[in-house]
Every structure is written in structure tokens, then in C-alpha cells.
Amino acid sequence: MYKYDHIDQRLVDERVDQYAGQLQRYLNKELSDEEFRPLRLQNGLYIQRHAPMLRVAIPYGMLSSKQLRKLADIADDFDRGYGHFSTRQNIQFNWPKLEDTPHILKALAEVEMHAIQTSGNCIRNITTDQFAGVTPDEIVDPRYIAEILRQWSTFHPEFALLPRKFKISVTGAKKDRALVQAHDIGLEFSKNAEGKMVIKVWVGGGLGRTPMIGSVIREELEWQHILTYCEAILRVYNLYGRRDNMYKARIKILVKALGIDQFKELVEKEWAFIKDGPNTIDEEELKRVASFFTAPNYKKTEPVNFESLKDDKAFTQWLSRNTHSHKEKGYRSVTLSLKSSQIAPGDATSEQMRAVAELADKYSFGELRVSHEQNLILADVEESQLYEFWQQAKLQNLVTPNIGLLTDIICCPGGDFCSLANAKSIPIAQSIQALFDDMDYLHDIGDINLNISGCMNACGHHHVGHIGVLGVDKDGSEWYQVTLGGNQGNAASLGKVIGPSFSAEEMPSVVKKIIDVYIKNRHEDEVFIDCVYRIGIEPFKSGVYEVQI
Secondary structure, three states, X not given: OEOOOHHHHHHHHHHHHHHHXXXXXXXXXOOOHHHHHHHHHOOOEEEOOOOEEEEEOOHHHEEEHHHHHHHHHHHHHHOOOEEEEOOOOOEEEOOOOHHHHHHHHHHHHOOOOOOOOOOOOOEOOOEEOOOOOOXXXXXXXXXXXXXXXXXXXXXXXXXXXXXXXXXEEEEOEOOOOOOHHHOOEEEEEEEOOOOOEEEEEEEOOEOOOOOEOOEEEEEEEEHHHHHHHHHHHHHHHHHHOOOOOHHHOOHHHHHHHHOHHHHHHHHHHHHHHHOOOOOOOOHHHHHHXXXXXXXXXXXXXXXXXXXXXXXXXXXXXXXXXXXXXXXXXXXXXXXXOOOOOOOOOOEEEHHHHHHHHHHHHHXXXXXXXXXXXXXXXXXXXXXXXXXXXXXXXXXXXXOOOOOOOOOOOEEXXXXXXXXXXXXXXXXXXXXXXXXXXXXXXXXXXXXXXXXXXXXXXXXXXXXXXXXXXXXXXXXXXXXXXXXEOOEOXXXXXXXXXXXXXXXXXXXXXXXXXXXXXXXXXXXXXXXXXXXXXXXOOHHHHHHHHOOOO
């Protein structure tokens, strides 16, 4: 993973000192709430229902064991002993005291971390595939250019006050696990017929109040021009994006209003001025940034035949669901589930964080990743150590074998914490997890993504869930709208609303009825989303409402 140089460290240290002075002026009433607001947002600090919330950046989802231990210390020293891993591959602390935030930022800087640009109308944390660099289906490792994008976008004065927040995601694998089509800019790395790295550029995707799948603006951009091309896109957005209505200020609205052809024409015209400027990358720069990444020292080892453990059902279920193929022979990547029953999805206690840090040191070269599905990944575990690893992780309730299954729920903090939420999300997730607690049943019904958001901001990615749940306000009460048919990945799609909303008490039975319709109608080995595409949502409507609506 990337290591800071002296410039990185100085920038972060100086930002901590700057913010400490700004906060002190605010506490001394020298700054008003309105004056302090953009300053705190630039440093990842929100004001939630009950307390401030601090969002810490985890660039492209990569952490060292040392950093995770520091996050555990922060959770104990300044919060309530836990943190929440979000769908942006960040971690959020929900209970810090305002006066403690400079101390938290200083502690983060000690381990090369920060909260810069995790909020506000700027370029947010760059996200990527949680298996980048290790997955066998990878064509190009996108992390080096993701880091170049991070360095370019951090403190970029031209893009510090965009019309609205701006999100970039990158992937270099055949299978898109980074949801690139639903980002303001999505970047797909591949190789052209000559074997040179090129980038497919998506623009204008996003979820939220007006969900949209992005459009391809460039099929094969030469990688050397990625900064200048992104800069051209952002300049057009900065110039033409709406600032009179925050709900219509995202780039997706502009692309939709202009049409992709006219938008591309504006981008190409802008790009012509800067295409070969100082932000053009060369091989030397790519190698410079790559040199800051540490590469694991893999052993020469053979794949393991787990036939002798086939009667250990708990292990074999975990092996099939929570471990993933690796580019190196004899290794696998492991997903540690943060979705055990009755725990808020994405939450990890300080004890669990320290345990994961120990596991990373012992089994995975001291590194780990965060997925946008809100789980933790140890990317480089020897197959010969998997059983021992599983036994150790089980002690911390981290081996629930449900990755990709119904209870691997993506869920925002919702009304329990967020002041923007219309309804609570966590209790709905927990009630569904409690109903579907039979692991054999979950494995039988197979792959299903269930995503829950507490409001139209869609932090729970409900639009792209096979089953999506959205909290809505109805006459001051909390109700839940259900969508079907959303999907992420290469065939990204948005779900469709099945009908009137439901009360919180009804939601577990609604999901059960949806599953019952699937079981009744599925073909042999047909996964849920394929069944929805084949039969449409009408049979599910009938099954849920028990009458045709």
C-alpha cells in the first residue's frame, strides 16, 4: 500500500494545525456557525442527530494493521468503542466531542491518515475494487493511478467548491466490483489491441434523489491523459453545473440535460487546451508513485485440497462464501463479515479491529482492505493457514458465512444517527437478519443483495440492490419503499418500485414473501436477480400484496 513521503506528511500535519486554530476561534465565538461550517466539512466533520460525526478517509480502501490499531485506539479514547465502515470505503466515528476532533486528527496523522475531503462539495475519497492487485480477473492494477488521482485532487484549488460533491471510482478487473457506472466519474482500466493500458471513462452516474447509470464518454483513453481528461470534465461541470438547487446540482443532472454528445463536445473542447499540459502523466511518474507501494513477499506454495474438512460444515460454508481466488498459487483473499446477526452492518468494535490487525500481521502481510459492501478483507492468506485463520477469526464473530447472501446487508446509519434520514435503517436490517438466521436456507437461496437507505441520499445504495429498501416519511411516520431488480457490476441497473410502502413491522415478512415468490418461480440454479429479470416484478407484487395492484 502507499506510504507517505515528507510532502504528504507535512501537508497533513499542517492541515491538522490549521483546523485546530479554526476550531479554537469557533469555540471562542470568533467564528459563527455559518463561517465554521465549510471549515469543519473540509475536515470530515458533520453534525448529526446526537453528536458530531467524523468521517476518516481510507483511500481506495487500503489499511495497514498499524492504522487499524490507531482507529481502535481512537474508538476507545474518543468514541464509544466502535467505528462504522461505510459504503465509501471510509470509517465513521459517531460520538466524538467537538473539542476532541483536533486530537483525533493529530492521532490519524501519526499513522498517515486524515479526514480531508471526506465531505463538502469537493472530490471525495477515491474508491476501487477491494481485490485490486490480487484478483485473477484483473487486467490492470488501478491503485497506482488511483493514488495519482488522490494526490491531484487533494487541495486542488479549482475544485474545492464544486456545485456538489464529486465521487470517482476505478477498477481494472473484468468483473466490476467498484460500481464504476454509478459514480460521477467511473474509470475502467484495460489493455487495447496493442497491449497498452487504456481507460474507459464513464460520466454522470450516481444514486441519490435522481439515480442514473452513467454514460461512456471515452472508450479508450490513453492512460497518460487521465488527469487532464478528468480535469476537463470537472471544469465543464464547474462552469455549467447548477448552483441554484442542491438537488439538481450533481453532474448527472447536467449530463442528462445536455445529453452525452453535447457534454462530450464541451469536454473535448476544454481538453484541447490542457491535453498535453503539465498534468500529463509519463512512465517516470507512474513508477515514482508505484515505488511508494509495498509488495507482499509471496511464498512458493501449492493449493490445498480441503476434502479432509468436508464434514466441518461451518468451515466449508465459510470457505465457499468468504474466501476468494487469488492470482498467486496457494493463496486466497478472505472477507471478514461485519454482518453478523443483530449487529449494525459495517460496525466493528475496537476489540474486533485489534483482532483483525493481529490477523493481518500474522496471515496477510500486515495489510487489509475495506469493501463498499462494508466488510473487511485480508487479501493475501495462504491456503494452508485458512483453517487456523478461520478458528482465530471465529473468536471475534467475524466468520459469518454470508458474503453475497441475503443477510450481507448494505445499510447506512439511518435515523439512529443521521439528521438527514427519514427513517431508521439499522433496526430494519437487524429484523431481517433475525428472520433469516438459518445459514443452510441462505445458502440454498443463493446470491441476493439487499441494500437499505434511510433517505433519498442513498448512502445504502438501495437503488442497485437486488432488493432495495428506502426509508420514507409518511405523515411523520417511518415507512419503507421496496424496489426490485437493481444490480451492480458490469450489468448495472436501477431497481423499480413494486408499490406502496410498508411499516417497519411489515418489512421482514415482505422480504420473506419476495423470497417465496423467487423459490416458487426459479429455474434450477437460477439466481435471484436473473429470476427477477426473466419473470418481471408483477409476480412479486402479487406475492407481496396478495392481490394484483
